[in-house]
Amino acid sequence: DTAVSQTPKYLVTQMGNDKSIKCEQNLGHDTMYWYKQDSKKFLKIMFSYNNKELIINETVPNRFSPKSPDKAHLNLHINSLELGDSAVYFCASSHSAAVSGYTFGSGTRLTVV
């Protein structure tokens, strides 16, 4: 059983489209995250939800909207995709990040053409 699973693994789409990425964790963790990793491998936090409540919302264009229907799921919807949105998006989960760090999903490679 995959602990943190993301779908799709690859996403190629045209500029201006709207797309969603889904994430599910079966670890019983209460906090989930979205990170963006650019071409230089820099991992930057975007959002975090704790028990369905948004607790971290970094400086991200409002074209990005996270949704957490329950504490095991965190989705990311992106409107009006731009070339600069091309990156790998990682979902992660934790019980207590300061104690045990994160468990990452396998990532979604988004390419905007």
Place this chain on the structure above:
Amino acid sequence: QKEVEQNSGPLSVPEGAIASLNCTYSDRGSQSFFWYRQYSGKSPELIMSIYSNGDKEDGRFTAQLNKASQYVSLLIRDSQPSDSATYLCAVNSGGSNYKLTFGKGTLLTVNP
């Protein structure tokens, strides 16, 4: 000043040597420090965590923390070609229980 800094590398070592990876952080309130390994095209995988000053050993890996110098390092003994990856340092900036801030990673290549 960047929150978490690492030399981007690449760091190249021969098989069997000790690889030394370094990380500095700016927030003195940070309490938890992690090393992740990321193979090309894969997700980051937690390999070490350290919370107190000193050394922590796990197999071939040793993490070292010096809070006074705001410095954390990872030593890999008897390096193997399978250790070739990008190593990411992560810190819970401000003592946050949720947010980890990552460095840009150091690419390590172990040559057979």
